[in-house]
Amino acid sequence: MYEDWFEDDELNTEQKAFVDVVRESARSWPECDPMDTVALVFEPEEEEADGRAAAQESQWEPPAEHAAYYAALDEAIARGDERVTLIVDLVDRHEGRKSSVFMCVGATILGDRVFCSERHTQNWQDPEPTRHVQPLTSAGPPKHLGRIAAAWFEKIVHSAIIAGRGGLRFVPQGTALPPSHRWVRNGPRNDPSDRPYLKPALRP
Structure with a gap:
């Protein structure tokens, strides 16, 4: 299956x-x-x-x-x-x-x-x-x-998606992770402080 x-x-x-x-x-x-x-x-x-x-x-x-x-x-x-x-x-x-x-x-x-x-x-x-x-x-x-x-x-x-107190949202590629937010999809695989930017990709 x-x-x-x-x-x-x-x-x-x-x-x-x-x-x-x-x-x-x-x-x-x-x-x-x-x-x-x-x-x-x-x-x-x-x-x-x-x-x-x-x-x-x-x-x-x-x-x-x-x-x-x-x-x-x-x-x-x-x-x-x-x-x-x-x-x-x-x-x-x-x-x-x-x-x-x-x-x-x-x-x-x-x-x-x-x-x-x-x-x-x-x-x-x-x-x-x-x-x-x-x-x-x-x-x-x-x-x-x-x-x-x-x-x-x-x-x-x-698309990259982040979540914070205001809920989830799509973010432009190349956006740094804002404070008090976390990656939901397509974020860096390691610690965000080591890789604060996303790779180029498509947006909806």
Whole structure:
């Protein structure tokens, strides 16, 4: 189990074309192990459509920036489409702390579009209100969408993240570690006082 990134044996040809592109990119992502990723295949179910309708009737409103995603999701459910979602868990491994997931990011294929955003850490399908990561939507054939999603994920997993009293935040590469903060991801492996600066990399 977890021998490769985004493992799943039940993908159809188009889904596999999308996932294979992202998987190939993931093999070079820093601080991202196979166990930090998952490929989810959602079968068409009437109960899910009914559940979403009930949630909407109970005054639940999706974040405004994700309205297009939910509209496309409802259309996919109505068509009886399978949906594929790729999830990457961002894990805090620094300062000798026990591994813990502090953020999930995901990419979902709906028809000929991909929707990338920060996701709920428990159900993985619902996008979170935009906080740290800018959502992305694109259209095209499966391999093109795979390249779009892979580049989006790659920016995020290459980013440096620190934590302090104000919570976690992404920092520009080359930033010194501020006082009373610690590295969460992509920081120096040894004592920060010995290596106060980060290596150049991508930002989200």
